[in-house]
Amino acid sequence: MRKPRIHGKLAGMVQCVTVIGLGYVGLPTAALLASRGIRVHGVDTSAAVRATLAAGRIHIAEADVEALLERALRAGLFTVHAAPQPAEVFVIAVPTPLGEGRAPMLDHVMDATRALAPALKSGDLVLLESTSPIGTTAEIAALLLELRPELDDLAIAYGPERVLPGRILTELVENDRVAGGLTPEATRRAIEFYRLFVRGAVHGTDAATAEMVKLSENAFRDVNIAFANELSLIAGQHDLDVWRVIELANRHPRVNILKPGPGVGGHCIAVDPWFLAHGAPEAARLIPAARAVDEAKRQSVLEQASALCTAGERVICLGLAFKGDVDDLRESPALAIASELARRHPGRVVAVEPHLDAAPAGLEAPLVSLDAALERPGALLVLTDHSVFARLPPSALAGRRIIDTRGIFRRQEETA
Numbered sequence: 001m002r003k004p005r006i007h008g009k010l011a012g013m014v015q016c017v018t019v020i021g022l023g024y025v026g027l028p029t030a031a032l033l034a035s036r037g038i039r040v041h042g043v044d045t046s047a048a049v050r051a052t053l054a055a056g057r058i059h060i061a062e063a064d065v066e067a068l069l070e071r072a073l074r075a076g077l078f079t080v081h082a083a084p085q086p087a088e089v090f091v092i093a094v095p096t097p098l099g100e101g102r103a104p105m106l107d108h109v110m111d112a113t114r115a116l117a118p119a120l121k122s123g124d125l126v127l128l129e130s131t132s133p134i135g136t137t138a139e140i141a142a143l144l145l146e147l148r149p150e151l152d153d154l155a156i157a158y159g160p161e162r163v164l165p166g167r168i169l170t171e172l173v174e175n176d177r178v179a180g181g182l183t184p185e186a187t188r189r190a191i192e193f194y195r196l197f198v199r200g201a202v203h204g205t206d207a208a209t210a211e212m213v214k215l216s217e218n219a220f221r222d223v224n225i226a227f228a229n230e231l232s233l234i235a236g237q238h239d240l241d242v243w244r245v246i247e248l249a250n251r252h253p254r255v256n257i258l259k260p261g262p263g264v265g266g267h268c269i270a271v272d273p274w275f276l277a278h279g280a281p282e283a284a285r286l287i288p289a290a291r292a293v294d295e296a297k298r299q300s301v302l303e304q305a306s307a308l309c310t311a312g313e314r315v316i317c318l319g320l321a322f323k324g325d326v327d328d329l330r331e332s333p334a335l336a337i338a339s340e341l342a343r344r345h346p347g348r349v350v351a352v353e354p355h356l357d358a359a360p361a362g363l364e365a366p367l368v369s370l371d372a373a374l375e376r377p378g379a380l381l382v383l384t385d386h387s388v389f390a391r392l393p394p395s396a397l398a399g400r401r402i403i404d405t406r407g408i409f410r411r412q413e414e415t416a
């Protein structure tokens, strides 16, 4: 590991930051930094992303970011580049998907590290924000040492991101953060950096702990949602209402069971638990089991809906996004179930996804509007808890078979 050299930068002295990867994490972070008067070089390998941003438009569904970006562009505080530019701080926010055999795929992180190496100078801070397996920050340091051996005083740290899509700008500022350096000096520098724009508390630790903290957060959600889903499968076998069971169990002062659904989606909770399990396969028993429960729940919903189609019903799939009121299809159980149902039962399935204009690739069912879908008879398969579905009047539901994997119509009954 590098020996730290103290270089005593003071809080508030950061003038220029290079943000590598301008997606859901990198772009709002870059725009926020620029709004604090910091010069930001945004870097993305996608020419389409660069062109969109340079024109003052954004490619992510975060409405508030566009105004910030526009102001930053006008003030000359934000510029877009294909390759990293010299700065005092380098933030890496590139994708970390699952690769072959559910192993973490770190190619983007390592490519970004190789690309930023020539722009580095003595004393710079390199901050990895991509969700990463334990040990990745140390791997980055080893690569930089190989590429720039003369730079023995770099500060290298991990700063996991916890933002919720749809509220990213607010959460970037308000959420508590964890900052973990490879050295105490790197931790101090990372904390100092986050204090430039974070109002929540910034907790310092070491890099490997910070990496595991992020993965633990998402694995916690996954395991607990799997528990709720397992309860829903058990309740189904006893013909019991799992929502009522959970509601009553949660009256216990120390119980807080999460909500069941058709399975977990998105590129975080459905993916990150594998990063933990992959790093310690013999110790990780519950995490893979939770993933298996998730698969079982998807399969169960699919078989229930499939049985309706086999019995001659038309099935209206309500929602394709992985969660309510967003257009995000990544790892979406709703899309996976609707696609397989349509493949098995050609002509019997239609999909409603108010956040999309066209059916996504691989879905062999027509995408229709909610009104058009409800003009004809058909069973309702609720896969996503979009508010527009929850507001359907009882008359729209009357006489239809309903598989409500999200409990939205039940909640409607309770409100009434």
Ligand SMILES: NC(=O)c1ccc[n+]([C@@H]2O[C@H](COP(=O)([O-])OP(=O)(O)OC[C@H]3O[C@@H](n4cnc5c(N)ncnc54)[C@H](O)[C@@H]3O)[C@@H](O)[C@H]2O)c1
Residues within 6 Å of the ligand: 020, 021, 022, 023, 024, 025, 026, 043, 044, 045, 046, 049, 093, 094, 095, 096, 108, 109, 111, 112, 129, 130, 131, 132, 161, 162, 163, 164, 165, 267, 268
């Ligand atoms: N989106 C979230 O809500 C969220 C929350 C917490 C953590 N994360 C994590 O943050 C990381 C980034 O996620 P995201 O949602 O912003 O991804 P994204 O797909 O929205 O954006 C990533 C961007 O990086 C660019 N890119 C890829 N390789 C590059 C390279 N080598 N150099 C420069 N640019 C490159 C892509 O073109 C893309 O524009 C991931 O590890 C993710 O797991 C995301």
